[in-house]
Amino acid sequence: MSERRQTSQIQVGKIGVGSDYPVSVQSMTTTKTRDTDETLGQVYELANNGADIVRVTCNELEAAESLVKICARSPVPIVADIHFQYKLALAAVEAGVHGLRLNPGNIRNEKQIKEVARECLNANIPIRIGVNAGSLDKDILEKYGDAVPEALVESALLEARYLEDVDFHDIKISVKHSNVPLMIESYRLLAETVEYPLHLGVTEAGPLPGGLIKSIAGISTLLSEGIGDTIRLSLTTDPVEEAKYGRQLLEYLNLRERKSLDLIACPSCGRAEVDVIKIAAEAQEVLEKEGLPIQVAVMGCVVNGPGEARSADLGIAAGKKRGHLFIKGQVVKVVDEKDMVGALLKEGRLIAEEGIDARLAAADADAAQIAEEDVKELLNIQGDINNFEQKTKSVIEITTNKDIEN
Ligand code: SF4
Numbered sequence: 530m531s532e533r534r535q536t537s538q539i540q541v542g543k544i545g546v547g548s549d550y551p552v553s554v555q556s557m558t559t560t561k562t563r564d565t566d567e568t569l570g571q572v573y574e575l576a577n578n579g580a581d582i583v584r585v586t587c588n589e590l591e592a593a594e595s596l597v598k599i600c601a602r603s604p605v606p607i608v609a610d611i612h613f614q615y616k617l618a619l620a621a622v623e624a625g626v627h628g629l630r631l632n633p634g635n636i637r638n639e640k641q642i643k644e645v646a647r648e649c650l651n652a653n654i655p656i657r658i659g660v661n662a663g664s665l666d667k668d669i670l671e672k673y674g675d676a677v678p679e680a681l682v683e684s685a686l687l688e689a690r691y692l693e694d695v696d697f698h699d700i701k702i703s704v705k706h707s708n709v710p711l712m713i714e715s716y717r718l719l720a721e722t723v724e725y726p727l728h729l730g731v732t733e734a735g736p737l738p739g740g741l742i743k744s745i746a747g748i749s750t751l752l753s754e755g756i757g758d759t760i761r762l763s764l765t766t767d768p769v770e771e772a773k774y775g776r777q778l779l780e781y782l783n784l785r786e787r788k789s790l791d792l793i794a795c796p797s798c799g800r801a802e803v804d805v806i807k808i809a810a811e812a813q814e815v816l817e818k819e820g821l822p823i824q825v826a827v828m829g830c831v832v833n834g835p836g837e838a839r840s841a842d843l844g845i846a847a848g849k850k851r852g853h854l855f856i857k858g859q860v861v862k863v864v865d866e867k868d869m870v871g872a873l874l875k876e877g878r879l880i881a882e883e884g885i886d887a888r889l890a891a892a893d894a895d896a897a898q899i900a901e902e903d904v905k906e907l908l909n910i911q912g913d914i915n916n917f918e919q920k921t922k923s924v925i926e927i928t929t930n931k932d933i934e935n
């Protein structure tokens with residue numbers, strides 16, 4: 530991972546955005562904003578699943594009215610999404626939103642944009658310039674002939690200049706494209722040109738799994754280059770999923786502290802002593818509900834499992850109809866195969882309560898001994914995987930031996 534790109538800092542309600550702060554997760558409601566209760570319900574759900582900031586559309590007067598209550602009762606900052614009607618931007622500011630997103634492609638009147646900026650300046654709230662390849666300013670589109678990175682960046686810079694003209698600098702920018710390589714190029718170019726924090730996303734990424742793959746490819750590439758201060762996975766699915774995946778992505782990249790389960794599992798192979806796919810899915814379901822912020826490993830065989838997953842907080846490996854439960858690679862208990870998932874859950878809870886060291890100290894006295902015997906027995910049957918290199922060498926020597934050839 531490259532060092533984070535240095536940016537100016539802005540404040541979206543209680544969430545700081547920019548290089549001084551952790552990268553944050555955004556999502557967007559799919560409810561009708563005029564339906565206050567339904568929208569607030571979804572805002573809470575998104576916040577509970579990892580969203581730091583939630584965007585809601587402000588597409589009609591009733592939506593702006595509803596924003597008064599939504600903003601007052603929301604657990605996370607609310608950003609109003611504005612298209613075409615600048616008066617709705619003014620109404621949203623009045624309603625108490627914590628930020629605006631303006632699309633420069635469809636609010637094009639300089640005077641109106643500056644009026645909105647002045648109101649935001651008075652209210653002390655930031656504006657995201659949200660350029661979208663699909664709704665690019667038509668003059669700029671004409672000039673470049675296509676939604677190329679230079680066109681997206683020019684649109685953003687033009688809008689930024691209008692805001693700067695009225696001394697407004699609490700700006701965040703996005704240049705979203707549905708084509709991943711073009712999205713990456715657009716953000717790279719923008720990052721070289723401005724100091725403002727950037728909001729990353731692949732627009733119209735689509736349903737799972739393709740939408741997720743596209744979003745992760747684009748966003749991760751940029752984050753690994755130190756580019757990006759907030760992210761959104763624009764998926765055609767329940768927005769709770771995009772909030773959850775966004776949060777997980779940041780945790781996997783070590784950009785946010787782990788708050789959720791990280792289940793790792795071997796891909797399984799001919800050595801597997803259980804159905805790893807099934808056990809891993811069961812463990813994921815049960816442990817995720819507990820919300821344990823630990824790394825848990827499900828490994829298909831005791832021969833390699835505990836060693837390969839030694840960095841996991843907790844894990845289980847199968848062998849001889851038993852499960853070897855291990856903490857940081859050390860076997861602490863041996864259970865029946867049918868109790869593997871239950872044992873993970875029980876030990877996971879105890880680790881959360883007592884900590885790793887206490888649970889290592891509480892290991893069953895005979896666990897390590899039983900585990901060692903199981904491994905020995907399996908190695909006698911299957912062969913020692915650690916000797917494979919030597920054996921392979923011998924096989925090559927035999928097959929290339931001239932005496933045999935002759
Ligand atoms: S842990 Fe065992 S079963 Fe899983 S992939 Fe490795 S060798 Fe195969």
